[in-house]
Amino acid sequence: MDVGRGGTFGDWLMERLGRWYRTGEPLDPEALGACLRELGLFEDEVETARSGSEEDIRRMLARFGVDADEVPPRFLAALRDAERVCAHCLAVRRCHRLLAAAEPRDSARLFCPNAALFDDIARVLGEGGRPAASDSSDM
Numbered sequence: 001m002d003v004g005r006g007g008t009f010g011d012w013l014m015e016r017l018g019r020w021y022r023t024g025e026p027l028d029p030e031a032l033g034a035c036l037r038e039l040g041l042f043e044d045e046v047e048t049a050r051s052g053s054e055e056d057i058r059r060m061l062a063r064f065g066v067d068a069d070e071v072p073p074r075f076l077a078a079l080r081d082a083e084r085v086c087a088h089c090l091a092v093r094r095c096h097r098l099l100a101a102a103e104p105r106d107s108a109r110l111f112c113p114n115a116a117l118f119d120d121i122a123r124v125l126g127e128g129g130r131p132a133a134s135d136s137s138d139m
Helices: 009-023 027-036 043-048 054-062 073-087 092-098 105-111 115-127
Strands: none
Touching: 027 073, 054 092, 054 105, 054 115, 073 115, 092 105, 105 115
8 A cells, every 4th residue: 555655554644744734834835735735635535534444454465365455556555545435434343344344255245345446456356376365254
């Protein structure tokens, strides 16, 4: 889930905000807004985003047999969109139950709006010689 030169969007944003904090300069709302617009984000999306969603995405990818650090570059834009969806998802409790192994992996397809993307990534990685997780096994 790299953004730009490496790291996650959260890493990039925290580094940017940290720079403003360390220099003691006030956070310029216009500059922050411009940065977010460059990334196709809106300020209200960032303000209402649920914390922990990035870790949930990584864990859900793992449930689909995908190492988040090995996602092919052609999926990175879609994965950024998936992070936005996850950060505002209403099925968080169900997701956390699944991630705690209280539900079979296949049940993610019933509620997770990102499940089709995770399936596609697993399929492509599987075609590349790395075995994808079986669709019917539990973790």
